[in-house]
Amino acid sequence: MMNISEQGHFSTSGQLHRVIDQRPFFVFMFSLNIFLAFTATLGNSLILIALHKVSSIHPPTKCLLRCLAMTDFCIGVIVQPLFTAFLMEIASGNWRILSLILNTLNFTFCGFSFATATAISMERLLALLLGLRYRHTVTLRRVRCLVVCLLLINIVNGFIYSLSSEDFANSVGFAAIIASLFLSVFCHGKIFLKLRQHQAQVRQQVGHEQASGGGIPLNIERFKKTVSTIAWVQLALVFCYFPIFIVLTLEIVTLADWFKERSIFHVSALTIIYFNSTLNPILFCWKMREVREAVKTTLKQIRCFSS
Secondary structure, eight states, rough: OOOBEEEEEEEEHEEEEEHHHHHHHHHHHHHHHHHHHHHHHHHHHHHHHHHHOOSSSOOHHHHHHHHHHHHHHHHHIHHHHHHHHHHHTTTTTTTTHHHHHHHHHHHHHHHHHHHHHHHHHHHHHHHHHHGGGGGHOOHHHHHHHHHHHHHHHHHHHHHHHHOHHHHHHHHOOOOOOHHHHHHHHHHHHHHHHHHHHHHHHHHHTTTOOOHHHHHHHHHHHHHHHHHHHHHHHHHHHHHHHHHHHHHHHHHHHHOOGSTOOOOOSHHHHHHHHHHHHHHHHHHHHHHHHHHHHHHHHHHHHHHHHHH
C-alpha cells in the first residue's frame, strides 16, 4: 500500500520501499488500461456504426443500445486515459484533482450503464406485453426523455460524491444498482414466463399467427435475440462490478487503507470495471447477427479504403 503525504513525499524509508515494490504492478496496470482504452474505443465505434446501418431494430430499442455503446465509448476515450494519468501521478502525490474528476466520471458513466441496461430490459418487457400498442406507447421521444433524465441523475450524483458527501452518493449509488438489478431480474423472469405461455398457446392453436393473448410481437425469434443480448450484457455488468462492491464494502467495514483508491485492490477493481466497456461490443457481435454482419461490412470497407 502506497502511503504518500499531501506534499508528495514519503514519510519513511519503509513506505518508500513498499512503493518501489508496487511500481511493477502500477506499470502493468498503466499498460493494460492503455490497451483496454484502445479496444473499448475501437469496439464501440464499430458498434455505433453498425447500429446506424441496421434498420431491423425498433428505434426506441436502438436508441437505448446506442446509449450503452456511447457510454462505453466515452469510458474508452475519456475515463481510461484519465485513469492512466491518475496511475502516473500516484507516485508524485499530485493525484487529488485527477481523483476528483475521475470519481465524478465513474459515478456518471458507470451508473448510467446500469440504468440503461435496466431500461432496455423494461422496454423489452413492454414490447412483449403491449403488442400492437407498443409502438404508440414506447415512442422514440419518450425514450430520449428517459435517457436524458437518467444521465442528469447520474451526473448530479457524481458531483455530490466529489464535492459534497461521499457517503450519501455511495448510498444512492448502491440503492440505484440494487434497484436496477431487481428490476432487471423481474423483467427477464416475466419475459421468460410470458414466452413459455406463448409457446404453450401456439401448440394449442396451430395455424394462427399469434397466440390468443394478442400481446406477443410477431417476430419472436428476433425478440429473443435482443432479450438474450441484454441479459448477457447485464451478467457482464454484475461480473465486472462485483469486485468494486467488495472493495468498497471492506473499506467501509474495516476502515483500512488497504482498500483506499490508491491501493492495488481499488485500482484492480476499477480496471475490471473498465474492461466491461471492451466486453460489451463482443457480446453485441456474438448475440446479434444483424450487428455482427454490419461490423464485418464496416471492417471490409475500412480495409478496402486503406488499401
